[in-house]
Structures are given as C-alpha cells and as structure tokens.
Amino acid sequence: MSSSFIRRGATIAVTSTVTLGLVAAGLAAPAQAIIESDNVGSVVGYGYEGDENYNWKSISNLPVAVGDHEVKDIAAGNLQSYILTEDDNVVSTSASGYYNVWTLTEQLNGRSIVDLEAGYSGTFALLSDGSLISESPNAPYGASAGFTAATQGKQFTQVSAGRHYAIAIRDDATITTWGTNPVGGTELTDVELIDAGYGYGLALTGDGVVHGFGDNGWDQSSDAAAAAAIDGGDVVGLAAGQTVSSALLDDGSVVAWGNHGSDYTTAIAEALGSHKAVAIESIYSEIYVTVDDGRVLAFDLNENTAGTIVEDVEALTAGHRVAQVVSGEFHTLFALEDPTVSFSAGGDSLDDVTVTTADSIDLDATGFLGDVDYTISWDGTVATSGTTPASGVISLDVDVPDTLAAGIHTVVLTVDGQSFDASVTVSAGLTAPTPTISGTKKVGSELTAVKGKWTAGTTFAYSWLRNGKAISGATSSKYTLTPTDLGKTLQVKVTGTKSGSAAVSKTSAKTAKIAAGAIVKGWVEIYGNTQVGRTVTADTGDWASNVTLSYQWYANNKAISKATKKTYVIPAGLVDKTLSVRVNARAAGYVSTSSYAVSSWFVDRGYIDLGSYYLTGSPAVGKTLTITRDAASTETASVTRTYQWFVNGEPVQGATKSTFKLTSRHVGKYVDARVYIARAGYYPDYNSVWGGQVFEKSVTPGKVALTGTAKVGNVLSATVSAVPAGVEYDILWYKKNGSTVTEINGTYGQSTYTVQAADKGYQIYNEVYFYKSGFAYVLVKTPLTKKVV
16 A cells, blocks of 8 residues: 555565564555566565455465566455556456456556555556546445545546555645545645655655654654754655554655654664665555665564564565565555566577577676576586676676587576576587578468578578579569569578688578469449449458459349440349459569458349420410420439320320420419339339419510620520510520539529620520510520620
C-alpha cells in the first residue's frame, strides 16, 4: 500500500540494526513506481497465508499468476496480490490460483496502465491519458466510496491508496481524496508527491515542504516533525506507515519521524554506511530501504513473531535483485530481477563466428547484486576475477588466452556461485567457410546468403551471380529473385576482410534452376446491383502490382460471349440466372492463377426509368389532344409504349393511340391518359398524363411576334396584339438546342428578355397561353430565333 517515489532493480540482502519482526502490510505507490527493469522474472511474497478461518493463499499462488509473462507492475492490498503484465492485463491471486481482473481491464478502451495501486479496500489504476479507474468504482464503502464523483472528468498524475481512503494529484497539482473518512490535504497546491498511510497521508509541495494530514498519533503526520527530520534536505520519496513516516532525500539518505523516528534514522544511516538509498517502502512500523548496491534493508520495532524479516526475505529472493517492493495489509511482495548474461564477438553471437588468440570477446551482464565476487574462466582455469559494481552490471572485453589451441573452448562467468557459460570456436587464422543460400528458389522469393562461421571482426562484401555472371547492383546479403532469373542458376560470393589477414572470397554452390513464382491471390467480389440494365463490377484487391488481370463473366456457370471486361451491363436474357466472374492473373516469371466470385443473388428484372409526358392541343370540341414525351426527360431506351385515354376516370374503349379527338359528348368532362411502357427483362410500368376539362369552344387568341437580334446583350421583345375582349394571356420564354428545351428562369410574364452569355448556341422562342373563363386555352408559339451569338 505504501511505496517510494523512485524504484530501481535491487536484490534483497536484508540487514538491520533494529529489532526485526514479521512485516504485515504496506500502502500505495505514486505513479512513478512502475517497474523500470526489463528482465523481471517472477514475483514472490511472504506474510499472512490464512488459517482455518481465512483460507487465502495469495502468496503461494503468485508463481502461477505470473507464468511466462513479463511483469510491468505489482500491488498488494488487504489479502489480495495484484500483478500487471506487459500486455496490460491485471491478475489477482486467490485461494484457487488466480483470476483476471476484468473490472479493470474492460475499462481500458485502448489506453494503457501507468500505475497499479491497491489499499485495504480499493484497487485503482492510473491510465496513460491521465484518467483513473477502479476495480469497484461504485462501492459504498472503503477506499472506493465516492470514487466516481471525485474522479470523473478529471486528469491525474499520481495516485496512492491507504487503508480506507485514497488520494491523488490532479494535473493542476492539487489533491483529490475519496473513500471512507478521507484524510484531507485538499487545500494544498503545487503538490509534487503523495503517499497514503494507514490513517494519514503525506504530501510534498514545490517549496520542498512535507505536509501531513489525518491521524497524527505518534506525531507521524506533523509538519513540524517532518521539517525537523528533513532539516532542509531535498525530498525525492515519501513513505507513510502507521506509526512512523520516512522521506528519501536526494543525497541518498533516509530520515524518519513519528514513533522512534530518530532511532530509525540512526539505524538506517549506520546500515547504509557509504552507500545511498534509492527507494523506500513502509507499513505499520516497518520501513524497507532499497540500496544502490542492490540490497534491501528492513527495519521494524515490533516483536510480534519468532520469525524475522531477514530470514524470510533472504529465503525468498535467493540472491536475486528486486525490481520492486510493495506491502499489503498482511503480506509483502517482491518483483525479482533475473540475471541476464550475453557473450559476443564483433557484434555477432559466438555461435556465428570464430575467434583467434589475438581477439577478445564482449561480456555484458545485468541483474546481479553489487559488491559480490565474480570470476571468468576458460576451460576451468580462472583468467580474471573482480567485484560487481553497485549497479550489478558487468561489461567487459575478455581477452582470448594465447595459450588456447584451435578448436572449441568454454568461457564461464561465475557470479556469487551462479555460473553462465558459452562455447567459443578458436581458429589459427582467418576462417573462411563456403557460404550457402537459404530461401525458396522461385521468382519473387528472397534469397539470403548464409556466410557461415568466419573469424570475429571480419567485414564482408557480397556479390550475387546469375549463370556465373555478376548481377548488377546485387551486393547485399539478401536478393529477391526477378523474372530474369527464371530458369537460371544463382550463386553468391562472400568476400571477408580482417585486419592483418589477406582478403578471402568464397562462392556458394549453384542453386537448382529458378522456378516460376506463385502469384499471391488477391480477392475478387461482385460489386453492384444484379438487376437487368445495371452495371456490375469485378472488385479486386490485394493483388500484387506487377500482375495483369483479365476477366470472364458467367451466367449459370456458362461463359458469356464477349463479357471480358472489369464491368458488365446485365442484359434482359439473364433474368433469374446466377452471375459469376473469374479473374485471371498473369505476370512474367510467375504461374498464372485465377480467383472466382459468385453473386449471392439471382439476376432480377430491371426497373424502367419513366420519362415525363404531357398533353398538347386545345381541350375544345373538334380539337385533337396529343400525348407528347418531354425530350429532356430521361427514360429507359428501347421501350415499347401503348396508350389509354380516360374520360372522367373511365377508360375509353378503343382509345389506345397517342392522339384523341374531342367531341361534344366530352364537354364538361375531364380527359387524361396513361402511357404503358414495357421492355423485355424489365418490370412493366406506366406514367399518368395529366389532362383537364373539355370546353365547347377554344378561346380566340391574339397575335404574337418575337422581335430583336439573338446576340448576347441584346434585348428581345414579345409583342402580343389583337387580343379579344376578356381574353388574358401569359408569356413564357424558352431556349432550344437540338432536342434540349429549357425554360428560362425568372422570365414568366415578361415581355422582354436580355440575352445572356449562357444562351450562346441556343435558339430562343416564346409560348403564349391565351385563356378565358368558359373556353379552352390556346397555346401560340413564336418562330425560333437564329442561334445566339
């Protein structure tokens, strides 16, 4: 529950000058507490394991919970242990093993966990976007009480969980608290660091002052006591327990205040000696101090058990460094760092090179305790020895003994009883093996020159050969086969150069003749509406850029003649048939291949696009009405038309032509028509043609004349004269270009019109409607002008 501001890998070798007892619990870490080591191998712990009334086995089940996962962070709560793995999965141990904490991970939504914290009654995660999530965000008790209201919509930089409350630093450097009996501190500003203890909290502000708030038993949260203990030092870490508080200073010292604070300060200083502390952790009256040489010192004033922390920790860690220490209410966890050792020569693995007695090999090792003895031996004979630095990192150039004969030898690093070995091939001079070629011998595949085991420190040049001749520009260790290589043999020549030795070239054996490559098939789908008259497309994707695609369409699995394009217009004859397409792919140097796509729908009849129709002629006795199609409207091509005229909504028998002559029996009745349209392969349809009332006589029209020159900028005039009494009229302006007729907008009823630039190439005319109540209207058109210039 409590931990330090800084955490580094450290191995536990616990010592103490204060009486030791069983560690019970710790409090939460700030956001910076994420494990920094890259080779955390396992998590172990000790403390309360349950009895006949409480059968928790969280510590025993830690190994199965970690498994083969890389550990990113750990947290210890009441009786639960939590582990955050590298894939941002959170697991918690239980009596039966472990379980995934879905209540946390299902809230990630693409974000990652920056810090995982657990208290006695609440588990929280700080995310990469600055938000906080909780395992039980709506719990009415403990450290989760009020979580949603306190944190929703806010951004945070640190979080720490205490026994029944939690505190967090917002992005504006103020404090937010929640839980059962939050301990305060919300009045502080410029907060840089926090830690929540058993019944109180600590905060470091930008002026270097440590503030305490909450239960002040033993003076452990007293600002004055903290200031006296720190004595002007720069604080980089805080740890709040139950009876004692401590701070890590930037000079590597640790100071404590509260119950026996001066005793802790003195004991820690004596135990550190010339070393520096790099992290602190606290719970109840226990303090853990991680030292720069990898040890962890444990200090405790409680004598509540016959066992000691020293024995428990030493048995658990067995010489490992510890990357992180956290304490829960009844147990403590340690993330162990496994040592890693690598031997190389000239940047290559020892398995890939030979060395001479004039060479050296590179030794890089991490994860060891500081200040422990190590030796390096060859074939059992110690060649050199030393002591690991405080960082636990060994980085050396190890000379190959000049007494070694050509052959295979063993080099061994032994650190504090642990041994790590590697085989070394020693040669008398420059070793130059014959290279080989790996890779599939087909066009399009990549070949790799396997140079073999040369002497370390050798530099290499490559040249690829086709039928024994060098391929221009092919000077890399890899080569991609081209169509030119089809049917040819390939070789690679490797030239090795090492200082003090003459350059040596070795050429591989010839490959078999290069075979044609295999085209990686892309996908093909039929895209579009499978109706007669519609266009469907063979939609292709993921094909290589060097392939040429051709197409063949099928109806009921039979090839359709001349249907060999990417698109296909479905004809009427395919109604109720299944449409499919085959895409053939070919490329030079490759075996041709095909992909198929079959429509999941039968070809359906098409729907006719209906044009617009209107009636021409005056609706008076003796006149003939004509059904006329608007030439500007769009209608499906090649259709057949039949007609039917109606009088007062009833079809007129035999009136099935495009014209209809009006008689006296039609006077006062309503005449209109329908145009029935059909085409093979399409659903038939009809279009209604609006008509009107029939009159005894037509109105007597006036005379109409259009005057003026059809030239852009000129004014045209529509003159209407000799209009009988009581007759009214409306003037409309039109322009015509071939079959395209357009009404000129905004000219209705005007007697003049100024020719516009957009009218060029058109002929202009007027339609004048003459009308009078009780008479049929008459339309009079003027002759067309010349084309507008």
